[in-house]
Amino acid sequence: MRNVLIICTANSARSVLGEALFRHLGQGSFRSFSAGSTPRGTVNPDALACLERHGLPSDGFRSKSWEEFSGLDAPRMDLIITVCDSAAGEACPVWPGHPMVVHWGIPDPAGVQGDDATRAAAFDLAYERLERRINAMLALGDRVFTADDGKARLVAIGATADTQDLSNA
Numbered sequence: 001m002r003n004v005l006i007i008c009t010a011n012s013a014r015s016v017l018g019e020a021l022f023r024h025l026g027q028g029s030f031r032s033f034s035a036g037s038t039p040r041g042t043v044n045p046d047a048l049a050c051l052e053r054h055g056l057p058s059d060g061f062r063s064k065s066w067e068e069f070s071g072l073d074a075p076r077m078d079l080i081i082t083v084c085d086s087a088a089g090e091a092c093p094v095w096p097g098h099p100m101v102v103h104w105g106i107p108d109p110a111g112v113q114g115d116d117a118t119r120a121a122a123f124d125l126a127y128e129r130l131e132r133r134i135n136a137m138l139a140l141g142d143r144v145f146t147a148d149d150g151k152a153r154l155v156a157i158g159a160t161a162d163t164q165d166l167s168n169a
């Protein structure tokens with residue numbers, strides 16, 4: 001069982017989607033968590049609606065600080081993924097166990113203005129990008145955590161997993 005922490009600034013949208021996707025796609029091989037550097041305090045309702053549209057549970061999520069995962073009593077993480085550029089650039093806490101830290105930038109769907117359908121489309125795109133990246137990571141197998149080039153392979157997922165999105169833009 002591997003522990004993964006998905007981090008974004010507010011912990012209200014992208015990181016919550018990532019936490020839910022790891023729970024679903026990891027099929028018991030991952031315990032997933034999400035947190036924020038400056039949590040909003042509530043999960044974005046559009047994120048919860050997105051999970052429901054995709055058939056994933058939407059209950060039990062909360063917006064919380066990454067400080068919950070930096071103490072001695074915190075679960076030891078194997079992987080930390082930042083999904084927003086501002087969180088990736090911040091001075092992170094020292095994580096117990098010194099896990100791999102990678103960045104998979106995803107545009108913030110919570111920043112999209114418009115009607116319900118416009119916002120839903122933005123959240124669905126973020127969901128689909130995260131789903132593709134997580135599936136690409138899972139395809140590497142557990143050996144990615146011990147391989148000499150494991151971190152580089154995980155970083156590359158964040159840079160290449162959305163190639164088809166760019167061709168459709």
